[in-house]
Amino acid sequence: MEKFTKEMVDDYADKLLIGLTEEENKMVLDEFNIIDSDIAKVMEIDNIESVEPMTHTLDDFVYELREDVIEESVDIDDLLKNCDDYINDEVRVPKVVE
Amino acid sequence: MTKYKALIGLEMHCEISETNTKVFSSAENSYKDVPNSNIRPVDMAFPGTLPVVNKEAVKMALKASMILNCKQPEYMYFERKNYYYPDLPKGYQITQETKPAPVGIYGSLEYECKGEKRVAVINNLHLEEDAASTDHYSSYSTIDYNRAGVPLLELVTEPCFHSADEAVAFLETMRSIYQYAGISEADSRKGQIRCDVNVSIMDEDLDESDINNWGTKIEIKNVNSFGGVRDAINYEIDRQIELKESGEYDKMEQQTRRWDEDSLSTIYMRSKVDAIDYKYFVEPNIPKYKISKEWLEEIRKSIPELASERKTKYIEKYGLSDYDATIIVKDKLVSDYYEEVIKLGGNPKKASNWLTSVILGHLNKYDLEINEIYLTPKMLFDIMKMVDDGKISSKQSKDVLYKCLSDCKEPQVIVDELGLKQVGDEDTIRPLVIEILDAHLDLIEEYRKGRNVFDFFVGQVMKATRGQANPSLTAKIIKEEIEKR
């Protein structure tokens, strides 16, 4: 297991497209160390690896899939009223290049 | 390349075009020119919106899964694939991963390549959503979210193809399946089909079933036509052989490249080391869904006859040639048209002739789909019937058909307008024949000497009747009248 380092925290933040201060970086590591030691304890639980991860809140939930019926499109003015930059009814962004 | 063999795997994305609505939203699933006009709030990821799974899209996905002989899961899950891109409004794509199981896993499909049967090995088939479409201008890009959320089937094969021909033959088979099963128009011109291709080469004499003998896998992203797939594979095989020959191959790292349509070459994008970690996890907003046995059975029963089955039927039951049968089933619309004519009572062989010799030529010439022409299966049947009933000659019938196509009028109307009718009654034809023979006594002599002037007499009768005389009857009467003399 590779240890979570300050550099890694910055790298993660960068990939999340957020900036962190030095202090925030340290707080992440402090909090993370607690989690890491808790998880280490969890791994001591007998047969923990055989437990199926719980992905949904109501495990035994029964429901119907949606019928294939069209609902009207939202008005274009509503769609764009919170958008700071659009042109010809489309959202505008700086040129996206591969 | 005798010394090497290529291992080629495909990831084929195909939009499901035949549902009414998108896969996780009830916005209309159809192409629209007006930007942002097929939008429900979740399609632009407004805060608080949630995905709601379209039953019909799941049904079509399961149908495809069955056709591919995949295993269907007991419970269906979706997962989030997290990455940032302007065309992905939520910041993640809802898709399926192999664990938990997607709509289809571990299948196989028989297909034909250059007349030989092959088997493609399917790793998995999953249902996911398409991204928005982006337009690029000189200084900016714009995003239209109409396509965001359109259902998409991604099919992943094992590296089971050995040539571009095989890969393309498989893709064509898949396209036909999507069309025949009523899942998608599968039209790459509309951007409905997109492929990623992976290619590696290995020494010809090594055992392919041992994974350790495989070469370095190169993935080629975003190949958007079958022609592109062929070119990209061939280019990549050549490129890799060159590397091999020059001793550079072993230095090549696993990487992603893209197919560049302009330079007709693959271009380096990123190394495997820089691969994006998509941080997959199970989508909590879509509870796991129990796929009942009853529903699966119902779906299985709804799978229509596919191209391969129709082809066999055309050959074995209708007596068509392999060539004609292949041509007819190639396009589902054409095959449906053909089936319709036969259902009405048309002779299968004659109907096939009409299609392959006349109608398909017309479609090619004007770049039309068969459902875009005025001539319906019923009209074709009517024309065939008029000939069979001796009401018009087969020569006339071609004129009627072309006129029907060009003037957009019912066959009967055209027949009436042109005053076409086949002169089928002996009392009209016999005096004409006698008159013509009388005028060409010299030719009767020639005929008796063995010169072939028979057609001349028939032609004269046709001329006199403006083509309306029944040719076989005419010939019979001419023969009788000559013999009388």
Added chain:
Amino acid sequence: MEYMSKSIEEIHEALKSSKVTSEQLVKESLEKAHAHQDEYNSFVTIIDDAKATEVTDSLLSGIPYGIKDNYSTKDILSTGSSNTLKDYVPFFTATAIKNLESNGAIGVTKCAMDEFGMGGTGTTCHTGTVLNPWDKTRMTAGSSAGSAASVASGVYPYATGSDTGDSIRKPAAYCGIVGYKPTYGMISRYGLFPFASSLDHCGCLTRSVKDAAIVVDGMKGIDKNDMTSWDSSDINLYESITGDVKGKKLCYIKELCDINEYPNANDELKSHLANFMDVIEKCKSIGIEVEEVSVDKKLLDALASVYVVISCAEATSNMSNLTGFIFGPRGEGKNYIEMMKDHRTKGFSPLIKRRFVIGSYVLQAQNKDRYFHNAQRVRRLLVDRWKELFKDYDAVILPVGSGPAKKLEGSKDILDESTKALEEHLQIGNFGGFPSITIPAGFIDGLPVGVNITGNCYDDANVLNIAYAIESTMNYKGQIAKEVRHD
């Protein structure tokens, strides 16, 4: 005559008998909201043009209430208390709010909260800290901070909240009121800005159990826009409250409640647990059987980290739509990446950014099994254990937190080793989607504390009925916050 400090039934009665009009109620509520805002900073928006509604047979008709700011409200600013959405005006209303509207309820405020619900202090709202109406030097807890403070102050009888770990039930305890989150999916989450989708619940803050039943009756219902919602039309919570608790059985957990589990306990914790035992005695006095049970300490010790791992992972994904492209202030930059980064760096508070990093780390392919999947495994073990308890008991009763509201000074929203299971056990209610209600249960140094009753999924009526009976043994029903001073 003041009405906003009364119960919903009383206000409804007054409206029905024309002692007061809906217009007068709206006026009173808005005035109180402004006065409250000046003191405690509970609101992002006070809806000054809120309109009175017709009084019908619906108990909620004509009566003002507060809306947590993470509920999408059409044509009304909805920020989630985040700078990333500081000017966002939605074009659609959350289903739960729509349901209240169709009952004639009148939203008069949008309540401040810890940014997007990710916090338990009420200090990370983009409009500043919300102060506790019992003691301004203390936190309200969060994230439904403004909702709790304003209901406790008597601005209106109730406010909506949302609860991912304890965001309704903890501030309710710290503010001396009732906080209830029903079974997962009873109330649609459509239009609720998500924090962690598998843990997020809608619910309400009120001053009595009966009011909580009335409000959730008005919010709930299956919704075609939320696949996790279910049909509860055969459940009427208000009508099922009888107060009859004959034969009911509760349990509490030794490892959390026994003072001997805390060798270094301070006076506050001692009083808190002693107070809890008093409540247990009161339960017994009305015929409820209560037993002590044991739960594996390993599971309890892990629960806080399990919560952080799962909630951060889901949150970092859920908030990936906050890019500033379609809504929210557009960031500056030469390309889309710079623009997003600028938007997100300026828009999110430090707490959220930290949690994103953790959430992202635990989802990385090489870490996912160790952190995320193990957390999901412990989640299952805890839920299974609670479900086992529900075979023998109607509900689990536990103290909320380790005492009353904490001081704002020196507060930090970070896991604290010693009492963390006691502080965080309400999260089990979110792990399992259990119906869970906090009611006020006494005072320590003049500051309110609460107890929580959590039952099995779909058993909301039973849980509320028990809570109602326990509430009736104490004198805190309907209480309005009175500032206390002790320095």
